Amino acid sequence: MLIKSEQQLLNFIKYSPIIIITLIAILINSLIYIQNEQNFEKDLEIYKKNYIESNKRLTKFQVEKAYKDIQRERENLEHRLENRLKTRVQEVYLTVENLHKKYSHLEEKELLNIIKESIRTIRFNDGRGYFYIAKKNGFSILHPITPEYENNDVSKLKDSFGNYLYKEIIDHFKTEEEYFGELKAVKPNMGNKKFEKVTYIKLYKPLDIIIGTGEYKEDFNNEIKNHIIREHIQNVRYGKNGYIFIFDYDGYQLAHVKKEYIGKQRIDLVDSNGFMITKEIIKQAKKEPGFISYIGSIMPETGKPAYKTTYIRGVDDWGWAIGSGFYNLDMLKYLEAKKKELRAMNNESLKKTLIISLILSAILIALAFYISNILKNFFTRYHERIENEIQENRKKDMVLYQQSKMASMGEMLGNIAHQWRQPLSSVSTIASGTKIQKELGMLDDKEFDKGMETIVKTTKHLSQTIDDFREFFNPNRVKKEVDTQVIYNKAIQLISSRLTSKEIELKSDIDSTVFVTYENELLQGLMNILNNAIDAFENKEIKNRIIKFDIKFQKECKMPNCDIKECSQGKEGYITITIQDNAGGIAKEHIDKIFEAYFTTKYKSQGTGIGLYMTYEIINKHLKGFINVENSEMKHDTQSYKGAKFTIILPINIEEG
Structure with a gap:
């Protein structure tokens, strides 16, 4: 919209905020609604994931707990079985002891017979459990399940492999009075088949007999x-x-x-x-x-x-x-309940946001009306004075603007002219040659197509040159990931014509890596330094003119006087850029002022002293880096040259704040 009068400006100030505030309110509420919906879906997914994970943990916990209970109970029951068997044997042991006291006047054989018959019919564990008695040398006295063992020496019994069945137990009681272990025995009502059995046996010393019982392992399990x-x-x-x-x-x-x-x-x-x-x-x-x-x-x-x-x-x-x-x-069911809960929360949140938005919009609109009235009064009161000052300032601004514009355009046109001269010469040569060939009747289609193709390629190159310069002056400030080689190529592309015209040899050593920065601002800073280096050769008789342009990746900030605080952002490493010339260096009295605003060693018509000041501001404040200048020596073809050396240190990734 073109504003042609103060009244239009006042109307614009008065009504545009209403439109802008309304649009912003609609936009913000729409974005909040969309964000809420996205969060709603994300929250549901999180609830689903958490539900599955928590239930997996719960079911795993229950199964693992059951598994541990099984292991613990198995160990406890084995211990209980041992105690139970000991208790049973101890009961019979006391019975034997009482019988021995009661019938101590009888001969041993008769006494043992009374003991045997008193114990023979004792059963437990649903009839599976019984007691047996034998001399500790292996002579069987009582075996209710296998009576044929009684009154026989079982120490000589062998299994199918020829091993003595009871040798271990007999040997055990030569030195010990108790035995707990496993052996094979027949089950009641199961024929002569033998089963593994856990057994406990105790020695009754007065009669030199052992008393034992057991539980079948299979039944126990x-x-x-x-x-x-x-x-x-x-x-x-x-x-x-x-x-x-x-x-x-x-x-x-x-x-x-x-x-x-x-x-x-x-x-x-x-x-x-x-x-x-x-x-x-x-x-x-x-x-x-x-x-x-x-x-x-x-x-x-x-x-x-x-x-x-x-x-x-x-x-x-x-x-x-x-x-x-x-x-x-x-x-x-769980997710459905959570869905209703989240939906209610979202609706309530949107309702509150809408109310707050309406209130803020009303306040801002009222404020806009108030400000517009203040501005209206201001414009009315100071109209003439402002108009006069504007006219005077416009005259001054136009002079400065024209000077700045002419300087910028001159430099730009100079660069573009250098870049275009050779391609335009090629186009002119092809066009004039094609015309002559046609006039002489010597132009064939193949030659014509070839010439046109060359012209097309050349014009594309010219167009690319315009794009390169336009990109350099692009005002957009965007932080992005860039390649060191690309930055180098763009910088050199913009000054390549000046290097050629000034007969300056460019030497470079580039570590190819990527880092995050503001590309156009970095290019602006590099261009200021490179143009300064090129200008340094003016009016100097230097045969081998050299500019050395290096970009290196380093893990640490290696600048001797680099402030640690200024370099603290380089957590992932640093990019070190050095631009060095052999133009003789900077005067000692000037080197400490080189980055000050409006300081220049050029004639006033050739420089404003703002370039290196802007470079310092860009590197230190915008790019969170560090810049330093010093006079340094450069060796080339066995000769040493003195010149200015600019060192820039940048973090791999710019952190805001």
Whole structure:
């Protein structure tokens, strides 16, 4: 919109804030709404993830707890069995002791017969448990299950491998009075087949006899298993639908919330997707503890199948697969509740934001009206004075502007002219040659196409030159990732014509790496230094004119007088840029003032003294770096030259603040 009068300006000041504030309010509320929706989806996803993770941890905890309970109870029951066997033997031991006292007047044979018959019929553990008596040398006195052993020496009995069955026990009682261990024995009503048995035996010294009993290992293990399932597994419940189940490795259900499943063969249990549930559970248990997913046979809350994630742990020596899981339906209900909760919170938040936005908009609009009235009065009161001052300032500004404009345009045109001279010469040569060939009738299509192609390529190069200079003067300040080689190429492209015209040789050593900076501002600073270096050769008889341009990557700030605070941003490393010439250096009395505003050693018509000051401001304040200048020597072809050396240190990544 073109403002042609003060009234239009006042109207613009008065009404544009209303429009801008309204648009900003709409934009902000829209952005808040969109952000809330995005956060809503993210929060739901987080809730879902947290639900799954927490339930995985919970089910794993329950299964691992059951596993530890099994291990602990197994150890406890083994210890209890030992105590129980000792208690049983001790009871019989006291009986023998009492009988011995009572019938001490009888001969030993008759006494032992009374003891034997008194103990023969004693049973425990559902008839499995009994007591046996023998001399400690192996002569059997009582064996209710195998009477043929009685009154015989069993120390000579051997197993099918030729090993003595009771030799270890007989040898043990040569020095000890108690024995707890394992041996093989027949079971009541099970024929002559022998089973592994845990046994406890105690020596009764007065008669030199041993008294023992035991429990069959198989029966003991079954008792442990049944006890653990009954006391520690079957009744475990947690959450809404949490329970522990057990399969043995043959597929039989040992524990489940549905008691009718217990004892059933369920190896072929399959879900609606064809997933072999029991087989995969057993497979996972044999491999390692872990999670599997399938459609469960039932969900306790609904009594219907539901998607389930289950943690499995194996008890290999028992051939058990222990598991527990959680249902997808529970998660969906949980997420639905959270969804309603989040939606209510979002709606409330949007409502409050809208109210606040309306209030702020009303305040700002009122403020805009108030300010416009102040401005109106201001313009009315000082109209003539301001108009006069504006006219005077315009005259001064136009003079300065024209000077600055002419200087900038002159330098720009000079650079562009150098860049364009050779390509334009090529275009002119091709065009005039083509015209002559056509006039002489010597122009064929192939030659014409070749000439036109060269002209097209050349004009593209000219266009690229314009783009390069336009990009350099681009006012946009954007922090981005740039390549050191690209920065170098752009800087040299902008001054290549000056280097050629001044017969200056450019030497460079570039570490190719990337860093984050404000590219145009860095280019502006580099151009100021490079142009300064080129100008330094003016009116000097130097045969080998050299500018050395290096870019290096360093892990540490190695500038001797670099302030640590100024270099503290380079946590990931530093870019060190050095630009050195052999133009004789900077006068000692000037070197400390080189970065001051309006200081220049050039004639007033050639310089303003603002270039290096702006470079210092750009590097130190905008780019969070450090710049230093010094006189230094440069060696070339065995000769030493003196010149100015500018060193710039930049962090790999600019941190705001």
